[in-house]
Amino acid sequence: xxxxxxxxxxxxxxxxxxxxxxxxxxxxxxxxxxxxxxxxxxxxxxxxxxxxxxxxxxxxxxxxxxxxxxxxxxxxxxxxxxxxxxxxxxxxxxxxxxxxxxxxxxxxxxxxxxxxxxxxxxxxxxxxxxxxxxxxxxxxxxxxxxxxxxxxxxxxxxxxxxxxxxxxxxxxxxxxxxxxxxxxxxxxxxxxxxxxxxxxxxxxxxxxxxxxxxxxxxxxxxxxxxxxxxxxxxxxxxxxxxxxxxxxxxxxxxxxx
Amino acid sequence: xxxxxxxxxxxxxxxxxxxxxxxxxxxxxxxxxxxxxxxxxxxxxxxxxxxxxxxxxxxxxxxxxxxxxxxxxxxxxxxxxxxxxxxxxxxxxxxxxxxxxxxxxxxxxxxxxxxxxxxxxxxxxxxxxxxxxxxxxxxxxxxxxxxxxxxxxxxxxxxxxxxxxxxxxxxxxxxxxxxxxxxxxxxxxxxxxxxxxxxxxxxxxxxxxxxxxxxxxxxxxxxxxxxxxxxxxxxxxxxxxxxxxxxxxxxxxxxxxxxxxxxxxxxxxxxxxxxxxxxxxxxxxxxxxxxxxxxxxxxxxxxxxxxxxxxxxxxxxxxxxxxxxxxxxxxxxxxxxxxxxxxxxxxxxxxxxxxxxxxxxxxxxxxxxxxxxxxxxxxxxxxxxxxxxxxxxxxxxxxxxxxxxxxxxxxxxxxxxxxxxxxxxxxxxxxxxxxxxxxxxxxxxxxxxxxxxxxxxxxxxxxxxxxxxxxxxxxxxxxxxxxxxxxxxxxxxxxxxxxxxxxxxxxxxxxxxxxxxxxxxxxxxxxxxxxxxxxxxxxxxxxxxxxxxxxxxxxxxxxxxxxxxxxxxxxxxxxxxxxxxxxxxxxxxxxxxxxxxxxxxxxxxxxxxxxxxxxxxxxxxxxxxxxxxxxxxxxxxxxxxxxxxxxxxxxxxxxxxxxxxxxxxxxxxxxx
Numbered sequence: 001x002x003x004x005x006x007x008x009x010x011x012x013x014x015x016x017x018x019x020x021x022x023x024x025x026x027x028x029x030x031x032x033x034x035x036x037x038x039x040x041x042x043x044x045x046x047x048x049x050x051x052x053x054x055x056x057x058x059x060x061x062x063x064x065x066x067x068x069x070x071x072x073x074x075x076x077x078x079x080x081x082x083x084x085x086x087x088x089x090x091x092x093x094x095x096x097x098x099x100x101x102x103x104x105x106x107x108x109x110x111x112x113x114x115x116x117x118x119x120x121x122x123x124x125x126x127x128x129x130x131x132x133x134x135x136x137x138x139x140x141x142x143x144x145x146x147x148x149x150x151x152x153x154x155x156x157x158x159x160x161x162x163x164x165x166x167x168x169x170x171x172x173x174x175x176x177x178x179x180x181x182x183x184x185x186x187x188x189x190x191x192x193x194x195x196x197x198x199x200x201x202x203x204x205x206x207x208x209x210x211x212x213x214x215x216x217x218x219x220x221x222x223x224x225x226x227x228x229x230x231x232x233x234x235x236x237x238x239x240x241x242x243x244x245x246x247x248x249x250x251x252x253x254x255x256x257x
Numbered sequence: 258x259x260x261x262x263x264x265x266x267x268x269x270x271x272x273x274x275x276x277x278x279x280x281x282x283x284x285x286x287x288x289x290x291x292x293x294x295x296x297x298x299x300x301x302x303x304x305x306x307x308x309x310x311x312x313x314x315x316x317x318x319x320x321x322x323x324x325x326x327x328x329x330x331x332x333x334x335x336x337x338x339x340x341x342x343x344x345x346x347x348x349x350x351x352x353x354x355x356x357x358x359x360x361x362x363x364x365x366x367x368x369x370x371x372x373x374x375x376x377x378x379x380x381x382x383x384x385x386x387x388x389x390x391x392x393x394x395x396x397x398x399x400x401x402x403x404x405x406x407x408x409x410x411x412x413x414x415x416x417x418x419x420x421x422x423x424x425x426x427x428x429x430x431x432x433x434x435x436x437x438x439x440x441x442x443x444x445x446x447x448x449x450x451x452x453x454x455x456x457x458x459x460x461x462x463x464x465x466x467x468x469x470x471x472x473x474x475x476x477x478x479x480x481x482x483x484x485x486x487x488x489x490x491x492x493x494x495x496x497x498x499x500x501x502x503x504x505x506x507x508x509x510x511x512x513x514x515x516x517x518x519x520x521x522x523x524x525x526x527x528x529x530x531x532x533x534x535x536x537x538x539x540x541x542x543x544x545x546x547x548x549x550x551x552x553x554x555x556x557x558x559x560x561x562x563x564x565x566x567x568x569x570x571x572x573x574x575x576x577x578x579x580x581x582x583x584x585x586x587x588x589x590x591x592x593x594x595x596x597x598x599x600x601x602x603x604x605x606x607x608x609x610x611x612x613x614x615x616x617x618x619x620x621x622x623x624x625x626x627x628x629x630x631x632x633x634x635x636x637x638x639x640x641x642x643x644x645x646x647x648x649x650x651x652x653x654x655x656x657x658x659x660x661x662x663x664x665x666x667x668x669x670x671x672x673x674x675x676x677x678x679x680x681x682x683x684x685x686x687x688x689x690x691x692x693x694x695x696x697x698x699x700x701x702x703x704x705x706x707x708x709x710x711x712x713x714x715x716x717x718x719x720x721x722x723x724x725x726x727x728x729x730x731x732x733x734x735x736x737x738x739x740x741x742x743x744x745x746x747x748x749x750x751x752x753x754x755x756x757x758x759x760x761x762x763x764x765x766x767x768x769x770x771x772x773x774x775x776x777x778x779x780x781x782x783x784x785x786x787x788x789x790x791x792x793x794x795x796x797x798x799x800x801x802x803x804x805x806x807x808x809x810x811x812x813x814x815x816x817x818x819x820x821x822x823x824x825x826x827x828x829x830x831x832x833x834x835x836x837x838x839x840x841x842x843x844x845x846x847x848x849x850x851x852x853x854x855x856x857x858x859x860x861x862x863x864x865x866x867x868x869x870x871x872x873x874x875x876x877x878x879x880x881x882x883x884x885x886x887x888x889x890x891x892x893x894x895x896x897x898x899x900x901x902x903x904x905x906x907x908x909x910x911x912x913x914x915x916x917x918x919x920x921x922x923x924x925x926x927x928x929x
Binding site: 029031032048049051060061065066067070071073074075076077078079080094096115116119122123130131134136137139144146148149150151152153154155158159161162165166168169198201 | 361
C-alpha cells in the first residue's frame, strides 16, 4: 500500500545518517477475541520527507500486517487520518516525522467509536451530527430553475461562507473537546461551526428560532466550556473560538429576547 | 444469507454516485449507496481548481457558450470523444453548477470594476461588467478558448462534495460506509446487484437491486506516482470487467497531470497556471513558449506533460536528491491572490515541502492523474451489453473525454452525469419489465463464490506477497505504460503483468483475521487491479498510433485512418491472462466537429478518408444557415436534444443570452 515509500526507495539517498524512530501505538481490536488495549512499539529508520502516512504503511507492510489505520487522500484534504499524535489530535498524513522527536506516541481519537487500533468511526458520528443539525441549505423553493442565471451573492460573503465551509470533519475538534468527553450528545465545534456557516448563508431560510431549537441547549452551544482546544487543534485553522462565541451570543439573545 | 433489497444500488460515494442517488430518489426509488470510506472522504474532495461550465460571466469569458465548450472538449479529447455525449454534457453543465449554487456551494463571485490579473507573465488590468457583479466567477484553465472554470477558491471539489453529500443526507439516502462490492450479481444478460464485503466485520452481504450503478472513480493506484487517493484502485471498473459480459472502454487513455509536487505526487491545481503561474527549468527559464507558442503553459494536460518530460530529457531538469523535476512559479501572482484563491496549494506546499509558494518555486513533475476510460456505457449511462448495469463519472467511459480530459471537466462530469444517468436509472426502474425477477439462488451462488475466494486467501498455502506484486505492477506501469510508450516496452509490460496475475492467484497472508484486514484487502484487490492494468497495457500495445494522452514513440502520429475507434475490453473467463479486445469505430460522417488540428500539440496527423467530405458538408451547412441562430445551426449539424432527459433540455440563460427574447444574429457568439 505504501507507494510513496517505494518511490523514495528508488531515489539515491544522501550519505547522512537517518534517525531511528520508535513509534508507540495504542493497540486494541474489539473484533478480536482476547484483544486487550496495550502499547506496542515499532522501530524504523526515518527517510527524507517521511510522513506518518509513509511510516505507518511501512510498519504494516514490513513489520505487522495486523495494524489498523485509515488514510485516503494522503494530502491533508479528506480528513480520514486524524489521530492523537504525541498527545495532540492532528492529521497524520501531513505530519512529517522530522517535526517530531525520535519517540513518537500514536493513539486513536477518543470520543468516536473505535474500529481497531488507530481507526475510528468518524463517518458515523458526523452523519448523525449532520442529521441532527440538518446541515444543509434549507431552500425557499424545493425546485430550482437551473436554466436561469444563478442568484447573486456579494464576493466577500461567498468568501466568508467558504472560510467556514472548509471544515473537513476530521474530528480533531471533537477529540480535543472537554465537553465531548463528558457528554456523548455534544455537537462539538464541528457542529457549531456548521450552524454558523448556514446562519451566514442567505440561501438558507432558517431563522435563529430554528437554530435555537437545534443548538440552544447544553448539548449545543451552551455546553461549550470555552476551553477552546478545538480552535488550537483544527488542521484547517478555522476561526472556531469566534464562531462559537458568536453563535452563543445569538442563541443567548434568542433565549432572553 | 444476509440480503438487502433496494431499487437502486450505487457503488461509490463520491460526487457522481451521490448525485445519481439523489436523482433516482427524487423520482421515488429507494437508493442505497455503498462507499469504501465515509462519503465526504471520497476523492472528489481533492478536485481543487475548478468546474467547467460555460456561464460567460467574467469579461474573459464573454462569448462563451455550449458551442465553445463543446469544441474545446472535443479538441481536448483528440477526437476520441462521443460528440453527442459531449453535447449532452455541455448543455447540462451550466444547469449542474446552478443547482449546486442553490444547494449552497460558496462559489467565488465576480466583483465589478477593475482588477489586476497575470496573463502570459504580464500584469494586465481587466474590467468586470456591472451586470456580472455577484454572479459566479471564472478562471482560465488549460485547453480552453474562454475562461470557464468556476471555482471555490481552490477547494472546489471539497465544497461541491460537502453540498451534495449534505443533500444526500437531507433526502434520507443511506450511505453504507466501509462496504466494498466484490462482484456483481448477474445472469449473463441482466445485472441484479452486488456481493458486498463489510470492511470492519468481514461479513458478506448480497445487495439485490433493479439497477446497479458503478461510480467508483479512477484507477490511479495502478501507477507508482499518482495524484490519486489510496482508494482509487480501479476495483469498481474491475467489477464490470469480471462479469465477462460488460465491456470497458479506452483503458489505455491515462492522463498525467503536469503539476504533481515532487516527489510525493500530490496535486497542485491547474488553476496555478490558469491564474498566470509559469513553468521554469533548471536555468530558471520559462520553456513552454518554445514548444507551444499558441497556448504555452495552458495547452492541454497531455501536451504540457509531454513537453515537460521532453524538456527534462533534453537535460534541463532540476537535479535533486530525489531525481529530476521542474519548477512551477506562482510567486508573480502575489500574496493576496495566493492567500485567497490558492490557499490549499499554499497549505500543501507548507506541510509537504516546507516552502512558501508566495516566495518559493514549487518542485513539480507530471504524475498519473485521471482515467479517461472505464465501464463502457451508452448515452444513458447503461452498459450496452449488461442490462441494469450503469456507470457514471471517472469510472465510466460515457465517453466525453476521449483520449484526454480537459481540466475542470471531471468534477463537471461527476455532477452532470449524475443528473442525467440518475434520470435514466429512474426511467429504467419505472418500467414494469425491469421489476425484480431474480431467484435468490443466484445471489446465493455468487455469495458462495466470493466467500470461497476469501476463505482460500485466508486459509490457503500461497507464498506470494500481495504488496510485492502490487509494487511491481506499479513500477511496471510507471516505467513502461507511462507518458512515452513504445511497442517493446508495452509488450514486455504485458508479459510481466500476465505473470504477476498468475502469481496473484497464489497469495499467502501473514495476518488471517476475517474482519478488518488490510492485507486481505490488498490481496483480493491486486487480482482485480492486475486485470485492469492489463486492459491499459494491452490496449496501449495494440493501439499503434498516438492520440491525446496515449503517446507511442514508435507511432507518433494520430492515425484517423485506422484508429478513429474506441478500444473495448472484456474479460471472458476468470482464468484468462489477457482481456479480449475489440474496437468500436467512431463515425466521422456523424460528427459536428470533424477531426483536425487541436490548436496546440502536434500538427501532423493522418486524416480519415471521410474527414474532408464531412468537413465540406459542415462548411456548406454553416454557409447555408448563416442567417439562423446558433441553436438551429447546431441542430442541423448533429441533433442530440432528444437524447437528454426532458428536464435538462432547455437553453441556458447568460448575461448576453437572456432566455426571454431571441438572440439577434449579430449577437451570436458561436465559433467560426
